[in-house]
Amino acid sequence: MSGYPMGSMPLNGYPQMQQMPMQPMQPMQPMPGMGMGGSYAPMPPAPAMPPAPGMTPGSAQPVLVDMQHPGEGQPSHTVEVPETFQAVHHEEDDIPLWRPFGVGLMEDLRTKLPWYLSDIKDGFDTKAIITVLYLFWGALANAVAFGALLGEGTEGYMGATETLLATAALGMIYPLLCGQPLTIMGATGPIAAYILALRGLGNAVGVKFLPLYAWSGLFLSGFLFLGSMFSLSNYVRKVTRFTEELFSVLISVIFIYSALNYFIGLFTDKDAGEGEAKAGLLVGLLTFFTALSIRGSRNGPLFTQWIRNRVADFAPVIAIGLGLGLAWALIGHYGIEKVDLDFLPLNTEGGIASTTLGTDVRPWVVDLGDIDGAGIGLSVLGGLFGFIVMFFDQNITVRLVNAREHKMKKGFGYDMDMMALCFCTVLLSILGCPWMVSATVPSLNHCRSLCFLGNESNQQPEHDAAKLEENSKKAVESIRSIMEREGVLGGEDRPTLLKRSNSHSDLVKKLHEETASALDNLSLPTGTGITGCLEQRVSPVLVHFLILMSLLFLRPVLEGIPMAVLRGLFLYNGWTNLAGNEFWDRIWLVITDPTKYPNKSFCKITPLWKVHAWTLLQVVLLVLINVLMRSPASFVFPVVIGLLHPLRLWLGRSGYYTAEELEQIDSHF
Numbered sequence: 240m241s242g243y244p245m246g247s248m249p250l251n252g253y254p255q256m257q258q259m260p261m262q263p264m265q266p267m268q269p270m271p272g273m274g275m276g277g278s279y280a281p282m283p284p285a286p287a288m289p290p291a292p293g294m295t296p297g298s299a300q301p302v303l304v305d306m307q308h309p310g311e312g313q314p315s316h317t318v319e320v321p322e323t324f325q326a327v328h329h330e331e332d333d334i335p336l337w338r339p340f341g342v343g344l345m346e347d348l349r350t351k352l353p354w355y356l357s358d359i360k361d362g363f364d365t366k367a368i369i370t371v372l373y374l375f376w377g378a379l380a381n382a383v384a385f386g387a388l389l390g391e392g393t394e395g396y397m398g399a400t401e402t403l404l405a406t407a408a409l410g411m412i413y414p415l416l417c418g419q420p421l422t423i424m425g426a427t428g429p430i431a432a433y434i435l436a437l438r439g440l441g442n443a444v445g446v447k448f449l450p451l452y453a454w455s456g457l458f459l460s461g462f463l464f465l466g467s468m469f470s471l472s473n474y475v476r477k478v479t480r481f482t483e484e485l486f487s488v489l490i491s492v493i494f495i496y497s498a499l500n501y502f503i504g505l506f507t508d509k510d511a512g513e514g515e516a517k518a519g520l521l522v523g524l525l526t527f528f529t530a531l532s533i534r535g536s537r538n539g540p541l542f543t544q545w546i547r548n549r550v551a552d553f554a555p556v557i558a559i560g561l562g563l564g565l566a567w568a569l570i571g572h573y574g575i576e577k578v579d580l581d582f583l584p585l586n587t588e589g590g591i592a593s594t595t596l597g598t599d600v601r602p603w604v605v606d607l608g609d610i611d612g613a614g615i616g617l618s619v620l621g622g623l624f625g626f627i628v629m630f631f632d633q634n635i636t637v638r639l640v641n642a643r644e645h646k647m648k649k650g651f652g653y654d655m656d657m658m659a660l661c662f663c664t665v666l667l668s669i670l671g672c673p674w675m676v677s678a679t680v681p682s683l684n685h686c687r688s689l690c691f692l693g694n695e696s697n698q699q700p701e702h703d704a705a706k707l708e709e710n711s712k713k714a715v716e717s718i719r720s721i722m723e724r725e726g727v728l729g730g731e732d733r734p735t736l737l738k739r740s741n742s743h744s745d746l747v748k749k750l751h752e753e754t755a756s757a758l759d760n761l762s763l764p765t766g767t768g769i770t771g772c773l774e775q776r777v778s779p780v781l782v783h784f785l786i787l788m789s790l791l792f793l794r795p796v797l798e799g800i801p802m803a804v805l806r807g808l809f810l811y812n813g814w815t816n817l818a819g820n821e822f823w824d825r826i827w828l829v830i831t832d833p834t835k836y837p838n839k840s841f842c843k844i845t846p847l848w849k850v851h852a853w854t855l856l857q858v859v860l861l862v863l864i865n866v867l868m869r870s871p872a873s874f875v876f877p878v879v880i881g882l883l884h885p886l887r888l889w890l891g892r893s894g895y896y897t898a899e900e901l902e903q904i905d906s907h908f
Contacts, residue, residue, distance in 0.1 A: 292653025342423045343470030346650035351418050354649045354774075358420065362777020370688045371781045375551075376556035378423055379680055379786050381812075383797060384805040385426035387583055387672055388497060388593060392435040395726040396449055397673055398595030398686065399585055399797070402426055403790040405672035409663045413675075416659035419637050420651015420776040421686045422677035424663075424783070428493030429880075431488075432676055433628045438871035443871070444617065449601075449671045450610035452620055456668025459629065460661050466630065467657035475634035476653070477907045481887040483635050484822035485857050492865060498523070501806040508541025514577040519803035522580070527814075530558035534815060552688060555808060562804040580801045583709055585794050591642045605671045627877035629676055633660060636677040640686045641900070649774045680816055689773040715884075742763030767902025825854040840903040849896065853904055860886075 316368035359366070386399030401776045406425055412422035441451045466472065502523055505516035537547050550557075569578045584595065594601045610618075634653065640653050660676065667674055667694070789797065824837060829851055836842045842849050860883065867876040890900055 262519055266348055271752070274747050280708060287483065292439065310658045333507040335470075336474055336477070338470035338473070340468050341500075341514075343473075344467055344654040344658060347655040350650045351652045351655060355776075358649075358776040361773055361777075362775035364773055364775070365835050366689060366691075366773050367775055369549075370685065371778050371785070373552045373556065374423070374681065374685055374688065375782045375785045376553070376559075376777070377684065377784055378406065378410070378425060378554055379403075379677065379789060380559055380805070380808055381425050381681060383583060384808055385431055385673070387802055387805055388809075389426070389434060390433055390584055392431075393438050393448060395584065395596045397434070397452075397671060398602055399583055400593070400595040400790070401670075401672045402785060404670075405667050405675055407783045407787035407790060408672075409667065409675045410786065411780050412666075414776045416655070416662065418659075419640055419677075419852055420653030420779055421640050421682065421689065421774065422656075422660040423674045423681035423685050423774075423779055425678035426673050427632055427676055427678050428490045428497075429628050429632050430609070430676060432873075433482040433625055433877065436868065437625075438875065439871075440617075444614075446611075446614040446617065447609055449605045450607060450609070451614055451621065452542055453605040453607055453668045453671060454610060454618035455621030455625055456674065458619050459625045459674070460622075460668065462622060462626035462663045463629070463657055463661035463664060466626070467654045469525045470654050471630070472634050472653035472657055476638060477503055477629065477636070478884050479903050480821060480888055481857070481882040481890075482631075483639075484820050484860060486631055486635060486863060487679070487816065487820055489746035489864060490681060491813040492861070493868075494809045498806045498810035498813065498866075501802070512577075512579050514573065515579045515581070518566065518569050518578045518580060522562050522569075522801060522803040523810070525565055526558045526562035527802050530554045530560050530808070531814065533557055536847055547865050552684075555811065558811070559800075559804055559808065562807060563800060566801045580803060582800065583798055583800045583805070585798045601671070603670055605669060610792055613799050621874075624874065625674070627658070627881045629664075629674065631880055632679075633657075633676040636679045636682050639679065640677075640682050644769060645686055645690060646769055646771045647774060648771070680812055681833075685779070686772065687769075689778070690769045690774070691771040691773075692769060710804055712892040719860065751823040822854065822857055825850060826858065828854070844903055849900065850904060851898075853894060856890075876891055 244460065285527065382403050383399055384577070386402030389402060392397030410424045413424050437452060437455060438448050441448045459690075470763050502520050505511050505519045534551050537544075537551045539547060541547070566578075566580055569581070592603075594603060614862075614868075633656065637651075637653065637656055641647060664674055820843065821839065828836070828842075828847075860879070864876055864879050867873060867879060889903070890896065896904070
């Protein structure tokens with residue numbers, strides 16, 4: 240207990256202590272022969288740290304919040320909140336794969352609840368309101384596009400209406416209950432693919448789709464409950480780039496395959512006319528290239544950076560508008576008979592409460608009794624495999640949002656996220672609506688739009704001067720030692736230039752690497768670097784409230800959107816999701832000019848064939864998953880996803896790659 244500043248009230252269940260002069264903390268270390276659960280003995284007292292910015296030695300101490308989820312017998316890792324905001328650093332090396340029942344969830348609650356009122360107040364910042372205005376269109380387009388895809392695959396039993404309702408309802412409930420409200424809930428490629436696989440399984444064994452789906456969802460919710468109570472999300476927090484990047488490319492492949500399959504089908508389908516095929520391809524490509532070009536304008540020379548960023552944020556919306564305008568212009572010029580485009584199927588005749596097929600054909604509440612015992616037994620397996628897909632899809636996205644580069648200061652709550660998802664999945668399953676998770680692309684767009692850049696207001700507090708000065712001195716000394724070692728600069732007793740041991744180019748490369756590393760470690764605010772993030776719960780609720788209003792009052796407008804526009808948006812989402820993915824970069828490395836290799840750590844591995852072998856293995860696994868997804872055995876593709884990380888662990892222990900090589904090619908993200 241002596242490690243806590245006196246006068247503070249930790250939120251980990253310990254009583255408040257008597258106010259005394261603040262003493263330096265005594266770090267603890269395990270006694271010899273003891274493991275993580277052993278006794279701890281005090282190390283020699285650490286030197287007193289300077290007071291945090293804005294605090295004086297005699298001022299009241301801020302609350303201490305446990306951020307690491309320590310296990311029983313482990314030392315707590317704490318961060319000061321909220322009077323002195325400090326960036327949260329997630330030390331994840333010692334996180335156990337599971338926790339005792341409910342321990343992790345309770346610690347998440349103790350971490351996040353003190354911030355709840357702040358999450359509401361901060362949501363009315365101007366930055367959050369602007370984010371709502373543009374993110375709404377992207378989230379709406381994503382829901383409409385996936386609704387159309389699911390409607391085709393399920394013959395309308397789960398279409399655009401159900402997808403829009405699920406997106407709106409879950410999107411408003413989830414941010415109020417979860418641990419990381421900056422994620423945007425929505426349908427995703429892997430979840431949609433699994434729902435269609437479940438539909439195919441039901442057809443193959445003669446079980447009705449909706450009862451099988453609803454029961455699978457209820458069992459899935461049970462697995463999510465257990466995952467939350469036993470902190471199974473810790474497993475994904477130990478996943479490396481091998482799994483995350485492969486899963487990300489899989490999402491892109493699902494998007495791109497769906498789009499290309501649609502456009503090719505326009506020319507191969509006998510029921511599609513020549514005018515529909517040509518117009519559909521033209522409208523889809525216009526949507527894709529317009530969105531891609533506008534997105535790339537962020538780094539263009541025109542206007543100011545702020546204007547370019549805002550225009551790029553609306554890239555999908557502008558592209559949809561242009562594609563929609565071109566489609567109706569072609570229809571107006573050539574007539575609906577020649578340009579017979581297919582449009583988003585929405586039921587506008589049954590009123591605002593109607594399902595896609597109408598409530599007389601497909602009521603809102605699924606009949607759970609319309610299935611036999613064998614079907615319920617099959618749904619247990621359906622829920623388990625669905626849990627695997629949802630588990631990875633949800634947690635990888637949340638972890639990307641929680642990345643250190645976003646400078647979060649309110650901590651995380653992975654177990655809260657899983658519990659909130661559990662409650663929402665029960666509701667969606669009973670209503671026969673598609674399951675939702677944190678969608679990667681909208682979530683990252685939402686998070687980054689709320690980040691403060693450079694000298695923007697509400698940025699995180701200034702760096703501790705003493706620590707910054709110490710780190711800066713180390714960086715300068717490191718660069719100086721390189722120059723002395725290379726013979727460019729003499730030491731204190733050797734002021735004259737010495738003979739260089741390497742070429743100028745080698746020296747410049749070493750200095751460049753060292754300087755880049757120093758800047759990264761110092762994390763100094765620059766004109767465009769992220770210095771903080773507006774963490775709040777209001778903007779995601781407002782975004783999905785607007786989607787609900789669209790479903791209730793704008794159905795006729797949504798019904799006029801051509802499917803070609805939505806498929807062009809699919810192509811755009813899939814392509815842009817590949818940006819920055821090192822797996823995708825390494826695929827092209829084998830045909831890249833060696834002088835044009837990217838400045839990435841994996842390019843420093845010698846021999847380079849080890850990098851190509853690693854990439855080839857990922858390609859084989861990616862092909863295997865995609866083949867399974869489109870085969871009669873599509874129901875089992877989640878098993879391969881679940882085996883990715885165990886395979887990565889085996890590679891690490893096989894001896895084919897050294898620890899240094901693994902760090903260069905597959906570090907934690």
